[in-house]
Amino acid sequence: MNSITGRVSKIIPFSCVDGPGSRMVIFLQGCNFDCINCHNPHTIGHCDHCGECIEVCEQHCLQLMNDKLVYNPTDCIQCEKCIDRCPRSANPTTRYFSVDEIMQQILKVTPFISGITFSGGESTLQYPFIIDVAKAIKNDPATKHLSIYIDSNGSLPISRWELLDDYYDKAMIDLKAIDDELHKKITGRSNNRVCKTINYLAGKDKLYEIRYLLIPELNDKTTDIYSLVDFYESYELNVKLKIMGFQQHGVRLPYREKHRAATIEDLNYFYEKLLRFGLTNITLVKPLL
Amino acid sequence: MNLQAEVRKIANHPHLSPAQKQMQIAQLAVQSLGYPEISAEAQQALASGLICDLHEGHAPYKPRYVLPDYQKALSNGCEYLELAPPKDLDEAIQFLMIMYHHVPSVTGFPVYLGDIDQLLLPFITEEMSEDYLYKKLRLFWQYLDRTLPDAFMHANIGPVNNRVAQAILKVDRNLQQATPNLTFKYDDQNSSSGELLKDAITSIIQCNKPHVANHQLINNDFPEGYGVASCYNSLPLGGGAFSLVRLNLAESFKLALKKVPLEKNIEEHYIQHTIPQCAELLFVILEARIKYLVEQSGFFENHFLVKEGFISADRFTAMFGVFGLAELVNSIMELTGKGGRYGHDKVANSLGKRIISAYADLIKNKQVHYCRNQKVLFHAQSGISSDINVTEGTRVTTGEEPETLTHILAVLPMHQYFPAGISDIFNIDETIERNPVALLELCQGAMRQGLRMFTANVANRDLVRITGYMVRRSDIEKYKKEGSRLNSTALGSEAIDNAKVIHRCVQAL
Numbered sequence: 001m002n003s004i005t006g007r008v009s010k011i012i013p014f015s016c017v018d019g020p021g022s023r024m025v026i027f028l029q030g031c032n033f034d035c036i037n038c039h040n041p042h043t044i045g046h047c048d049h050c051g052e053c054i055e056v057c058e059q060h061c062l063q064l065m066n067d068k069l070v071y072n073p074t075d076c077i078q079c080e081k082c083i084d085r086c087p088r089s090a091n092p093t094t095r096y097f098s099v100d101e102i103m104q105q106i107l108k109v110t111p112f113i114s115g116i117t118f119s120g121g122e123s124t125l126q127y128p129f130i131i132d133v134a135k136a137i138k139n140d141p142a143t144k145h146l147s148i149y150i151d152s153n154g155s156l157p158i159s160r161w162e163l164l165d166d167y168y169d170k171a172m173i174d175l176k177a178i179d180d181e182l183h184k185k186i187t188g189r190s191n192n193r194v195c196k197t198i199n200y201l202a203g204k205d206k207l208y209e210i211r212y213l214l215i216p217e218l219n220d221k222t223t224d225i226y227s228l229v230d231f232y233e234s235y236e237l238n239v240k241l242k243i244m245g246f247q248q249h250g251v252r253l254p255y256r257e258k259h260r261a262a263t264i265e266d267l268n269y270f271y272e273k274l275l276r277f278g279l280t281n282i283t284l285v286k287p288l289l
Numbered sequence: 290m291n292l293q294a295e296v297r298k299i300a301n302h303p304h305l306s307p308a309q310k311q312m313q314i315a316q317l318a319v320q321s322l323g324y325p326e327i328s329a330e331a332q333q334a335l336a337s338g339l340i341c342d343l344h345e346g347h348a349p350y351k352p353r354y355v356l357p358d359y360q361k362a363l364s365n366g367c368e369y370l371e372l373a374p375p376k377d378l379d380e381a382i383q384f385l386m387i388m389y390h391h392v393p394s395v396t397g398f399p400v401y402l403g404d405i406d407q408l409l410l411p412f413i414t415e416e417m418s419e420d421y422l423y424k425k426l427r428l429f430w431q432y433l434d435r436t437l438p439d440a441f442m443h444a445n446i447g448p449v450n451n452r453v454a455q456a457i458l459k460v461d462r463n464l465q466q467a468t469p470n471l472t473f474k475y476d477d478q479n480s481s482s483g484e485l486l487k488d489a490i491t492s493i494i495q496c497n498k499p500h501v502a503n504h505q506l507i508n509n510d511f512p513e514g515y516g517v518a519s520c521y522n523s524l525p526l527g528g529g530a531f532s533l534v535r536l537n538l539a540e541s542f543k544l545a546l547k548k549v550p551l552e553k554n555i556e557e558h559y560i561q562h563t564i565p566q567c568a569e570l571l572f573v574i575l576e577a578r579i580k581y582l583v584e585q586s587g588f589f590e591n592h593f594l595v596k597e598g599f600i601s602a603d604r605f606t607a608m609f610g611v612f613g614l615a616e617l618v619n620s621i622m623e624l625t626g627k628g629g630r631y632g633h634d635k636v637a638n639s640l641g642k643r644i645i646s647a648y649a650d651l652i653k654n655k656q657v658h659y660c661r662n663q664k665v666l667f668h669a670q671s672g673i674s675s676d677i678n679v680t681e682g683t684r685v686t687t688g689e690e691p692e693t694l695t696h697i698l699a700v701l702p703m704h705q706y707f708p709a710g711i712s713d714i715f716n717i718d719e720t721i722e723r724n725p726v727a728l729l730e731l732c733q734g735a736m737r738q739g740l741r742m743f744t745a746n747v748a749n750r751d752l753v754r755i756t757g758y759m760v761r762r763s764d765i766e767k768y769k770k771e772g773s774r775l776n777s778t779a780l781g782s783e784a785i786d787n788a789k790v791i792h793r794c795v796q797a798l
Contacts, residue, residue, distance in 0.1 A: 014694035016727035017720050022734070023727070075628075109694055112734030114726075285723065 005096040006129035009043045009121055013109045019149040019172065019208065021114035024106060028129070029094045031122040033153050034188040035176065037215055037259070039250035042083040043121040045090035053082035053092040062092055071095065089252070099132045106143055115147035115169070124156040127164050134167035149208065153187070154194035161200060170208035171201055177219045178227035186219065199235050207239045209283075214262045215246040220270050229277040243271055244285040262287065292321050312397055319346035325577040334570045339540040342574060343395070343533055343610075343673065349578050350586040351393040353608075356516040357599040358527040359403035362388060369593030378412040382429050389437060392594070394519075398439040401518035401529075402469055406446045406453035413452060422452060426460045434466040440760065441519040444469045448476035448504045450485040458485075461499070462492040465752055467760050471499035472517040477736050478505055490729045493745050494722050496752045500712075501743040503736050510708040513604060520671045521712040521742055525661055528604025530709070532578045534571055535610030535670040538617040538644075539679050541567050546624075555624050556640065560647050568609075568651045575607050575665060576657060583659050606661045608709045609652050610670030614641050615680035615689075632685030632699050642702050645683060649706040666709035684713050693717060697735050704741040712742050719748045 009029040018025045031044045038044065049069045054062045059075040062082060071093050082092040097105075106116065116137065118130050130150065137143045147169045154173040156164075175194060177183040183191035201207040212228070214220050232241070245262025264286055271284045290298070299305065299313045324332065324347050334340040345353060363384060366374040370388060375381040385408065392399035413422070433442065446454040454473075461471055473489045476482040482504070489499055500521065507515055507523050514526035524530050545563040549555050583589060583602065594600045618631040618641045629637040649667050656663040669682030680686045683703045690696050693715055700713045721728050732743050746753070751762050 013692060013698075014727075014731060016718070016724040021724070021726045022730035108698065111738050112694055112697070112731050114730050 003098075004129050004132050005098050006102065006126055006133070007046075007094055008097045008102075009040075009091050009094050011105055013105075014112065015117070018117040018119055018151060019115065019170075020147075022112060023115050023117045023149070024109055024113050025117045025119050026102065026123075026133075028118060028120045028123045028126045029091055030125055031120055031153070032125060032155055032189065033122065036186055036255040037176075037213055037246050037251060039247065040121075041089045041250070041252045042080075042086060042091045043089075045086070045088040047086075047090045047092060047094060048088060050087070052087060053085045056081040056085045099129075099136050102133050103136050103140065103143075106137065106146070107140075110143055110146065113146065115149060117149040117151055118168075119151035122153050122155065123150055124152050124160065124164070127156065127160055131164060131167045152197075154191075154197035155189065156197060157193060158196060158200050161197065165204070165206075168206075171206055172208050172211060173198055173201065174211050174213065176213065177224065178231050179224070182219060182224075186215070195231070195235075198237070202235065202237050202239050209240040209242045210237075211242045211244060213244050213246055214267060214270055215259055216262050216266050218259065220262075220266060222273070225270065225273045225277065229274065229279055232279055238281055240281045240283055241274070241279060242283045242285060243267060243274075245287050247287065292317060316344065316346060319348050320344075322347040325349070325581040327573050327577045331570050331573040331577075334567075335574065337540065339537055339544065339567070340571055340574060341535050341537060342578070343535060343670075345395055345532060345578065348586070349532060349582040351395075351588055352529050352531050352582065352605060353395045353533050354400050354518050354522055354524055354529040355392055355394050355594065355600060356401040356518055356524055356526050356529045357388075357392055357403075357594055359385065359388070359408055359599075361527075362597075362599050363408060365597070367593070367599075368597060375412065378409065378417070378425060381409055381412045382425065386429070386432060389433075393592075394441075396439050396441050396519075398437050398442050400441050400443055400522075401516045401524075402433070402442060402444040404445045404447075404474070404516070406451055406457060409453050410451055419452075419456070422456045423460060426453070426456050427464065430457075430460050430464055430466065430469070434464075434468045438468065440467045440470055442469045443472060443516075443518045445472050445474060445502075445517055446499070447474035447485055448479060448482040450481040450488075454485055455488055458488045458492045458499070462495045465496050465761070467752060467764070470519075472502050473499045474504040474507075474517070475501045475732075475736060476504040477733065483733075486732065487725075487729060490725050490732065494725055494728065494747055495750070497745060497747055497750050498752065501732055501736070503739075503741050503743075505736075506739065506741055507708075517710070517742075521710040521744075522608070522668065523708065523710045523741075524666075525604045525606060527600055528602075528606070528661060529600065530666075531582055531605050531607045531659070532575055533608035533610050533668065533670070534575045534578070535612055535668075536567055536571050537613050537679060538611055539613035539620070542617045542620045552624055555621055559621065560643065564644070564647050565651065568648060568655070571609060572655060572657065572665075575609065579607055579657070579659050602659070604661055605659070606709070607657065607665045608668040608670075609648075609665050610668045611645070611648065612670045612672055612676070612682050613679040614645065614669075614683040615686045616678075617644065630689065632689060632696070633691055638699055638702070641683065645703055645706050667707050668709035669703070669707050669711035671712050682711060682713075683707075690716055694731070697731075697740065701735070701738055701740055704739055707741065710742065712744055714744050714746045717745050717747045721747060 007029040009027040012025045015023050015025045027043060029043055030046055034044060047069055049067060051064045051069060059077055061072050061076045063070055069092060086092060134148050137146055150168050150171040152171055152173055176186045180190055198210060245267050246259060247261050248256045267284055271282060274282055295317055296314050299310050302310065363381060364374060366372055372384055375384045389399045389402065394400040446457055475486050489501060492498055502517050511525050515523050516526050517523055541563055545555060545559045549558040589595050589602045615631040618637050621640060622629055622637050627636055631637045631641055652665060652667045657665050672681035685696060691699060696715055704711055735743050753760055753762050
């Protein structure tokens with residue numbers, strides 16, 4: 001038996017957008033960044049048991065017991081009204097899972113997937129849980145073939161990445177901006193650790209891709225392009241750079257209205273400039289029409 | 290409305306083509322005859338909608354689904370059609386194009402076009418370039434869509450990878466036609482089939498075709514060979530189905546409710562009493578229809594397909610269809626105060642399985658005269674356009690589907706019970722186009738776990754799957770204004786209005 005529990009925001013049994021192939025995604029609750037572009041803002045905060053969400057739940061899945069919010073998933077229809085009501089960007093349907101409970105979820109879908117992705121929130125804030133789940137996956141003959149990916153904002157210190165080293169295959173790191181002031185403006189934090197993480201993971205061949213989310217008129221200036229190219233050159237990176245466009249769906253106010261969605265023209269312009277300045281390994285994620 | 294007024298209404302319809310009018314008027318004429326002899330209870334079951342014979346007509350003079358052995362026809366030639374065995378690709382395609390027009394079915398159009406790649410492969414030579422082959426098949430596909438305008442017309446390919454199957458998939462996704470419907474027989478034990486599956490996945494992402502059929506599983510049920518015809522119907526090759534009669538499980542709940550002494554005993558009462566009662570009523574109707582077709586219509590004495598051995602009566606089965614399982618399960622759950630819904634709740638899902646398995650046992654043990662092995666085959670019927678508030682087959686109600694993989698896991702246990710076919714439509718977010726391997730792995734996983742048929746509905750494609758057949762979203766709008774050359778567009782339009790097909794749930798990630 002394992003005593004560590006994970007604070008889980010949501011589990012999606014089948015995802016095609018969180019790493020290669022068919023993957024189960026475990027979204028861990030809580031993030032140390034507060035990005036204006038976050039499209040899962042309810043995964044940022046932690047519940048403080050204020051109970052405001054209880055009245056909006058028509059299925060009566062939420063209640064306060066001994067001043068603690070208790071969520072009973074049996075009748076939940078995932079309408080997410082409680083999430084919309086939460087005043088602190090938390091998720092009332094967050095549940096604590098033991099390693100064994102997570103393994104039961106994984107075993108149910110193992111025949112249909114090629115791996116697991118830990119996402120969030122910021123998944124690495126719960127790195128001891130990731131390590132224990134990974135051990136359990138590799139110790140079970142039925143699941144040991146599954147690949148383990150980590151989706152992260154890159155803020156974990158290198159000393160912690162070293163602890164994780166043997167327990168995942170690849171990581172996908174979000175890079176919001178190279179300019180530190182701009183990075184602070186977007187995320188609320190410096191990118192110092194993010195850059196170190198990228199350098200460290202690339203050196204260990206543990207980096208699957210760097211994701212750059214283009215927010216029009218914010219991190220898509222010519223100087224941003226130059227500094228991205230410089231960044232790649234100074235660290236001698238050849239890892240895939242995935243360019244995605246900001247979309248308003250799911251984003252909090254006022255940012256949702258303050259920033260427009262990136263168009264295919266925005267993305268193409270940025271992409272072609274990067275190519276012209278010598279980056280080669282770039283994937284452009286076109287917005288779906 | 291009396292017969293004359295109904296005929297008049299069709300004759301003067303502004304949007305139906307003359308051929309469509311002729312067919313509908315002929316159907317009316319047959320409906321005006323008396324029903325083949327059945328008991329008063331069975332008549333009552335038809336009248337109340339408990340049992341539905343799917344407009345097959347009161348005088349069955351042709352089998353519902355016919356699956357000729359086209360291979361034999363191509364080898365032997367056809368005396369009736371005055372066609373010698375073809376010697377090259379042009380002759381083979383021409384042979385098939387002619388023959389299709391003489392294959393009867395309930396719709397008046399052929400519901401099975403053969404395993405087309407296997408039929409044409411012997412005529413492919415190494416000198417034929419990819420472009421050459423593509424053009425031949427493109428013209429063939431265009432011909433089928435324009436002259437046999439019915440999306441129940443179903444072509445099969447596979448299981449092994451080959452040039453013709455690859456070209457067909459390419460033609461099919463480029464043309465984006467509603468017809469012909471297409472099934473790829475996928476053999477998980479064969480790596481070559483796995484190669485072809487990759488191609489099929491590319492097509493599915495672009496146009497929601499083909500269906501993927503579990504060849505290992507279905508082949509076991511049909512040692513003589515099988516074809517997938519019309520809407521997901523797996524049937525014996527060189528034969529087919531005399532008839533398909535379906536039981537409305539949602540209605541069967543009302544029957545149980547009337548008779549059960551204590552509401553809390555509804556589940557046991559349903560299993561012990563309602564199931565045998567409903568099954569017997571359906572068998573009576575099915576047997577009467579088969580008897581008429583075989584003994585009175587003269588079909589099996591006279592038709593050239595029989596005389597020349599391309600079909601034979603002993604390879605015909607009949608289909609016991611069910612639909613509305615979701616409503617039945619939800620009603621029982623509500624009445625017993627448990628409340629969980631089919632597709633979401635463990636208890637509800639196992640109740641569904643218990644009911645279906647009880648029907649399956651009765652069907653397995655029933656001997657039906659004239660049928661292949663004296664047996665009828667169980668089929669999860671995927672609905673017709675006029676169904677309102679009744680879910681197709683054993684599916685989860687449209688709009689209530691859980692997340693894709695949870696959906697697959699919920700319905701998977703049902704697939705073992707339906708040798709004549711079952712279908713669930715799995716909604717896939719359009720982001721799949723950036724990661725096709727994910728769909729490939731999902732599909733392969735489902736096949737290995739015993740899913741009989743995999744059908745995906747990728748969001749926002751012009752081709753939309755209705756019950757099993759396809760319509761173009763763009764055609765529906767047009768049809769409402771000016772009619773359609775495709776008979777099935779009218780059905781699709783009605784189905785979309787009645788069953789909210791467009792509102793299939795796709796969970797946003």
